[in-house]
Structures are given as structure tokens and as C-alpha cells.
């Protein structure tokens with residue numbers, strides 16, 4: 001990953017990421033930062049993926065692990 005040196009580059013990266021997403025495929029984002037991992041985030045991700053697979057919704061719902069957004073006291 002390249003270093004971002006300006007707000008213009010940041011905006012270009014943001015647009016690139018958004019354009020790669022399917023707006024018709026909902027995404028469940030789960031923080032897997034160290035605080036949330038300590039509070040069971042890995043188990044939550046596994047449970048979500050397992051249930052989505054069991055319901056045969058893998059093509060319709062995405063589960064994405066994210067970095068810490070700063071709500072650690074409320075995570076995961």
C-alpha cells in the first residue's frame with residue numbers, strides 16, 4: 001500500500017475503494033482491532049460467517065474485518 005501524501009490522494013483512494021464495492025451487497029463490518037479481539041471479535045466474525053454460510057447468503061452478504069474505529073469500550 002502506498003503512502004498517502006495529500007487529501008487529493010486520500011479522496012482518490014476513497015473513491016477507488018467505494019467503486020470496488022457492490023452497493024447491492026450489504027457488508028457487516030466487525031472491528032478486529034486488539035481491544036475487540038480481546039473481547040471476542042474473532043468468535044463474532046466466525047459466528048457471522050458460519051450463519052451466513054448456513055443460510056447460503058455468502059454471495060449476498062459480506063463480512064469484513066476492520067481496524068479499530070475508536071469505539072473500543074463498546075466493541076466488538
Ligand code: FES
Pocket residue numbers: 031032033034035036037067068069070071072073075076
Ligand atoms: S479495538 Fe475495536 S473499536 Fe477499538
